[in-house]
Amino acid sequence: MKYGIAIFPSKKVQDEANSYRKRYDPHYALIPPHITLKEPFEADEQKLESEIVPELENIAKGITPFNVEITKVSSFSPVTNTIYLKINPTEPIIKLNEKLRDGTLPDNQEYSFVPHITIAQKLSDEEFSDVYGSLSMDSFNIVDKVDRFQLLYQLENGAWSVYETFRFGDQ
Amino acid sequence: MKYGIAIFPSKKVQDEANSYRKRYDPHYALIPPHITLKEPFEADEQKLESEIVPELENIAKGITPFNVEITKVSSFSPVTNTIYLKINPTEPIIKLNEKLRDGTLPDNQEYSFVPHITIAQKLSDEEFSDVYGSLSMDSFNIVDKVDRFQLLYQLENGAWSVYETFRFGDQ
Numbered sequence: 519m520k521y522g523i524a525i526f527p528s529k530k531v532q533d534e535a536n537s538y539r540k541r542y543d544p545h546y547a548l549i550p551p552h553i554t555l556k557e558p559f560e561a562d563e564q565k566l567e568s569e570i571v572p573e574l575e576n577i578a579k580g581i582t583p584f585n586v587e588i589t590k591v592s593s594f595s596p597v598t599n600t601i602y603l604k605i606n607p608t609e610p611i612i613k614l615n616e617k618l619r620d621g622t623l624p625d626n627q628e629y630s631f632v633p634h635i636t637i638a639q640k641l642s643d644e645e646f647s648d649v650y651g652s653l654s655m656d657s658f659n660i661v662d663k664v665d666r667f668q669l670l671y672q673l674e675n676g677a678w679s680v681y682e683t684f685r686f687g688d689q
Numbered sequence: 690m691k692y693g694i695a696i697f698p699s700k701k702v703q704d705e706a707n708s709y710r711k712r713y714d715p716h717y718a719l720i721p722p723h724i725t726l727k728e729p730f731e732a733d734e735q736k737l738e739s740e741i742v743p744e745l746e747n748i749a750k751g752i753t754p755f756n757v758e759i760t761k762v763s764s765f766s767p768v769t770n771t772i773y774l775k776i777n778p779t780e781p782i783i784k785l786n787e788k789l790r791d792g793t794l795p796d797n798q799e800y801s802f803v804p805h806i807t808i809a810q811k812l813s814d815e816e817f818s819d820v821y822g823s824l825s826m827d828s829f830n831i832v833d834k835v836d837r838f839q840l841l842y843q844l845e846n847g848a849w850s851v852y853e854t855f856r857f858g859d860q
Binding site: 519526529532533536540546547550666668671673674675677679680681682683685 | 690697700703704707711717718721837839842844845846848850851852853854856
C-alpha cells in the first residue's frame with residue numbers, strides 16, 4: 519500500500535488554498551490542501567502497524583505545537599509549472615521532516631525539503647505565466663498553528679484517505 | 690464549523706465502493722467512501738477541544754474492534770434515490786452510534802440509524818431503476834474490520850477534511 523504523511527492546515531487556510539486549486543490544480547478532488555511532510559512510500563500493513571505507527575507516535579510526542587507562516591507564493595519553475603504557498607522554512611518544520619526520514623522510517627526523499635502548499639500544477643506554459651505573474655504580486659500574512667500530522671494511504675483512484683492522526687505532545 | 694463522524698472502511702472496500710461512486714455519486718470527490726456514524730453538527734472549536742474530543746476519546750477507549758459485514762446493496766427509495774452497500778446492523782455498530790448521541794455530544798439524529806456506505810445518489814428516476822435493478826441482483830461477501838472512527842470538518846467547497854482519528858481500545 520502507498521502511504522504519505524502530511525499536515526492539513528486550518529480550515530481557513532484550506533479554504534483559501536482551494537479558491538486557487540479549484541481552477542488550477544487537477545489534484546483538487548484527490549486530497550484537501552496540505553503540506554507534504556514525507557513523500558509517498560510503499561509499506562505493507564503489518565510493518566506499518568508494528569514499526570511505522572509506533573515510530574510516528576514517538577515522534578509526535580516529542581514535538582511542541584508550532585506556527586507556520588505564509589507570506590508569498592513561489593514556484594518550482596523551470597523544473598515544473600507548480601505554484602505554491604511558500605511555508606517559511608523555520609526550524610520546527612525542518613526538524614520534523616528530518617525526524618520522518620530517521621530510524622525505521624524509509625528515507626525516500628530525493629530533493630531538499632521545501633515546505634509548501636500546492637495551489638496550481640500541470641499548467642501549460644502560457645497559463646503558468648499568467649497565473650504566476652498575477653499571484654506573485656500578492657502578499658499573504660498567514661500564521662497557522664500546527665499541532666498534528668496525518669498518515670494517509672492512496673486509493674486506486676488516486677485519492678488519499680486518512681489512516682491516522684498524530685497529535686503533538688503528550689496529549 | 691460543521692463536523693461529522695465516520696468510519697472509513699479498508700482500502701479494498703473503499704476501492705470497490707469507488708468503482709460505483711465514480712459513475713453514480715456526485716459526492717465522489719468530496720469524501721472517500723465512508724459509514725456515517727453521526728450526522729453533521731455545528732460546534733465551535735473551543736467546545737470541540739474542551740468537551741467533544743475528550744468525550745470521543747473516552748468512547749473510543751471503551752470499544753473493542755469489531756467486524757462489519759456487507760452482503761447486498763439496498764436503497765432509501767422512495768424517500769431518496771440513494772443506493773448503498775448495506776452494513777448488517779449488528780450490535781457493536783448500533784451501540785457505537787448510540788454512544789455518539791449521549792453525554793455532551795449533540796443528539797442531532799432525525800431518523801433511525803441505518804449503517805451504510807453510499808455508492809449512488811441524486812440519480813434520475815430512470816437511472817435509479819436501471820442501476821438499482823442491476824446492483825440489487827449482485828451479492829457481496831465483505832467482512833471488514835473496524836478499529837477506529839474519524840472526526841471530520843467540512844470545507845467551504847463541501848469537501849471533508851479529517852480532524853482526528855480515534856482508535857478503539859487502550860492503544
